[in-house]
Amino acid sequence: MPELPEVATIRGGLAARVPGRRVTDVEVRHERATRRQPGGAADVRTLLVGAVPEAVVRRGKYLWLPLAGTRRALVVHLGMSGQLLVRDPAAAREPAPAHLRIRVAFDDGGELWFVDQRTFGHALVAPLVPTPDGAPGGRGSEEPALPAPVAHIARDLLDPVLAAGSRGRAELIARLRGRRTGIKRVLLDQSAVSGIGNIYADEGLWSAREHHETAAGALTPARWRILLDAVEAVMSDALAAGGTSFDALYVNVNGASGYFDTSLAAYGRAGKACRRCGEPIVREAFANRSSFRCPRCQPAGRRPR
DNA sequence: ACTGCGTCCTGGGGGC
DNA sequence: TGCCCCCAGGACGCAG
Numbered sequence: 088m089p090e091l092p093e094v095a096t097i098r099g100g101l102a103a104r105v106p107g108r109r110v111t112d113v114e115v116r117h118e119r120a121t122r123r124q125p126g127g128a129a130d131v132r133t134l135l136v137g138a139v140p141e142a143v144v145r146r147g148k149y150l151w152l153p154l155a156g157t158r159r160a161l162v163v164h165l166g167m168s169g170q171l172l173v174r175d176p177a178a179a180r181e182p183a184p185a186h187l188r189i190r191v192a193f194d195d196g197g198e199l200w201f202v203d204q205r206t207f208g209h210a211l212v213a214p215l216v217p218t219p220d221g222a223p224g225g226r227g228s229e230e231p232a233l234p235a236p237v238a239h240i241a242r243d244l245l246d247p248v249l250a251a252g253s254r255g256r257a258e259l260i261a262r263l264r265g266r267r268t269g270i271k272r273v274l275l276d277q278s279a280v281s282g283i284g285n286i287y288a289d290e291g292l293w294s295a296r297e298h299h300e301t302a303a304g305a306l307t308p309a310r311w312r313i314l315l316d317a318v319e320a321v322m323s324d325a326l327a328a329g330g331t332s333f334d335a336l337y338v339n340v341n342g343a344s345g346y347f348d349t350s351l352a353a354y355g356r357a358g359k360a361c362r363r364c365g366e367p368i369v370r371e372a373f374a375n376r377s378s379f380r381c382p383r384c385q386p387a388g389r390r391p392r
Numbered sequence: 393a394c395t396g397c398g399t400c401c402t403g404g405g406g407g408c
Numbered sequence: 409t410g411c412c413c414c415c416a417g418g419a420c421g422c423a424g
Contacts, residue, residue: 088417119401148418167417205402207418268395277419285417375397376417
């Protein structure tokens with residue numbers, strides 16, 4: 088699933104190839120892909136044709152491309168299985184893949200393809216709105232604006248405002264400790280801290296040796312610091328490796344997979360030996376999905392120090 | 393305001 | 409072999 092490292096990898100690929108190219112045509116091949124656009128596919132087309140993306144910005148798992156001179160941006164969320172593929176003019180003439188949802192044509196004959204098997208992803212053109220002071224994730228924003236659908240998304244752990252050891256990180260920990268729920272739910276809440284999905288939450292919890300149901304307020308600031316540092320480290324390592332590819336659904340903008348899956352320590356490893364202690368990793372029901380942990384390294388009911 | 397659950401969707405894989 | 413059901417899960421809407 089695309090989480091922060093995968094989206095960051097894709098952002099980099101798009102940033103190198105898309106800004107400055109004028110959109111000449113938009114074909115929405117599946118209405119669900121534009122369900123978040125008021126006015127649907129027709130409005131996406133109207134607002135996008137003729138526009139020129141001028142940058143590619145990411146916050147958490149959201150990507151957006153501000154459109155020059157419009158105070159609007161093309162916003163994309165990849166959901167579980169979304170891919171963004173930059174096709175040169177020759178590749179753009181190849182047969183459409185089975186799950187091609189949106190194709191955006193540029194004036195040079197190249198195209199941007201939004202491919203999404205499970206249709207949890209979406210795209211829309213949305214207004215850029217001023218970032219409110221005290222926006223989720225901390226004060227001191229550098230961005231002049233966020234797309235309206237992203238305004239409630241908190242900063243992520245790779246945001247300089249939340250850098251490890253910074254005042255922003257300390258303020259984040261204070262906010263997270265105030266939540267009346269378990270630490271994994273907090274990690275997954277995109278309005279608390281963004282970019283973390285089930286994979287990196289489990290990997291970070293394993294690395295920091297924490298149980299996912301530990302109460303947010305019961306974890307000391309020091310241990311929260313260790314936990315967030317661990318999640319950040321796992322994501323940074325995955326980003327350096329080009330993003331996880333634990334299944335075939337994730338690919339970068341050129342269609343290539345990453346190689347980080349071999350490094351996973353907890354996620355998806357039920358029954359396999361913990362890489363630290365050898366105890367079999369267990370899979371447990373969590374919020375209508377799964378959570379993976381080592382029962383010896385991450386025991387329940389551990390008291391805060 | 394906050395928390396947590398149900399829902400959307402598709403294809404792969406396991407079980408019978 | 410074939411079919412059916414379960415499973416994966418990000419984010420949002422809504423109930424409590």
